[in-house]
Structures are given as C-alpha cells and as structure tokens.
Amino acid sequence: MQLIEHPDSVVIVALDGQELVLVRQTRPVTAEQTLELPSGKIEPGETPAEAATRELAEECGLGARKWSELGRFWAAPAYSTEYVHVWEARDLYPAGEVALDADEDIEVERRSLADGFDGLSDAASIAALALWRAKA
Numbered sequence: 001m002q003l004i005e006h007p008d009s010v011v012i013v014a015l016d017g018q019e020l021v022l023v024r025q026t027r028p029v030t031a032e033q034t035l036e037l038p039s040g041k042i043e044p045g046e047t048p049a050e051a052a053t054r055e056l057a058e059e060c061g062l063g064a065r066k067w068s069e070l071g072r073f074w075a076a077p078a079y080s081t082e083y084v085h086v087w088e089a090r091d092l093y094p095a096g097e098v099a100l101d102a103d104e105d106i107e108v109e110r111r112s113l114a115d116g117f118d119g120l121s122d123a124a125s126i127a128a129l130a131l132w133r134a135k136a
Contacts, residue, residue, distance in 0.1 A: 006075070006082035010052040011039040011128040013070065014062065014089040019110040020129075021092070022120075023059050026105055030121075035109070037125040048085035056089055060108050063095035071131045075124065086128040 014021035014037070027034050040055040042048055049067065056062050068088045075082035098106070111118075116133075120126050 002079060004080045004082075006080050007041040007043075008048070008083040008085065009039060009041050009075070009124070010048055010055055010085045010087060011037050011124045012052050012056050012087050012089050013128055013132040014038060014056060014060065014064065014092060015113070016092045016110060018113050020113055020116050021060055021062065022109045022111060024107045024109055027122075034121050035119040035125075036122050037120075037128055039124060042085070049087070052085070052087040052089070057095045059098065059106050061095060061098040062089075062092045064089035065091035065093065070128070070135060073127060073131075084124055084127075086131050088132060 021038065022035055023038050024033050024035050026032065038056050038059045040051065040059070042051040046054070048069070052067065053063070056064060066089070070086040070088050072083060072085050074080075075084050116129050117126065120129070
C-alpha cells in the first residue's frame with residue numbers, strides 16, 4: 001500500500017450576503033484552472049481556526065467577524081493522512097492585500113448561493129458546500 005503523508009487542511013465556506021466567495025486557480029495535476037472554495041494546509045503549531053483565518057486573508061484579502069466549524073472529514077482515507085476541517089465565514093470585511101504563495105495564481109470570484117455547486121470540481125469544495133447546505 002502506498003500512503004501519502006499530507007498535512008491537515010481547512011476549507012472555508014465564505015459567505016458575503018447571498019454570495020459565495022470562490023477562488024479560481026491553476027492546479028498542477030489538472031494543468032487547468034479549477035474553481036474552489038478558499039482552502040489550504042494547516043501549518044505546524046497552527047489550529048484549524050487560525051489556518052482558516054489566515055487562508056481567507058491570504059487567498060481572498062478578507063477577514064470574517066463570524067466563524068463556525070461545520071465539520072471534518074478524511075480527504076482520501078485509503079491513501080492519504082489529510083484530515084479536512086470545514087469552516088463557515090460570515091460578516092466578511094477587507095483584510096488587506098492578498099498574499100499568495102510563489103506557486104499560486106488565484107483569482108477571487110463571487111457567485112450567487114443558488115449557483116454554489118456549478119463549476120466546482122474538487123472533492124473538498126463539494127463536500128464542504130454539502131456540509132454547509134445540510135446545516136443551513
């Protein structure tokens with residue numbers, strides 16, 4: 001069996017009124033742009049809540065006054081150690097400049113909640129949005 005050691009991560013369902021904040025970025029595996037919820041790895045010594053706050057600011061230039069944890073799940077338990085923490089962010093506000101990693105090319109998009117799943121292609125975003133809808 002091949003096992004991939006991967007840090008735990010966060011996915012953020014960021015809501016701005018009736019709009020969902022998404023990111024479009026190129027992923028090396030697909031070699032094309034994907035549309036996803038903001039997300040990222042939890043850094044050593046960081047809590048999931050701290051990682052969610054940091055990732056929303058870094059990828060989208062946003063902060064949130066209201067946070068709630070929606071749930072957690074294994075990304076791919078058959079071969080990966082990654083555990084995904086899902087957060088909801090509401091009452092958004094500008095939190096400075098976007099601070100992307102050197103290998104990131106992210107564009108922020110907003111779309112109606114009614115169109116939430118349209119165009120999403122990664123499992124973490126789809127699962128996170130499904131968790132959010134189940135609790136809404």
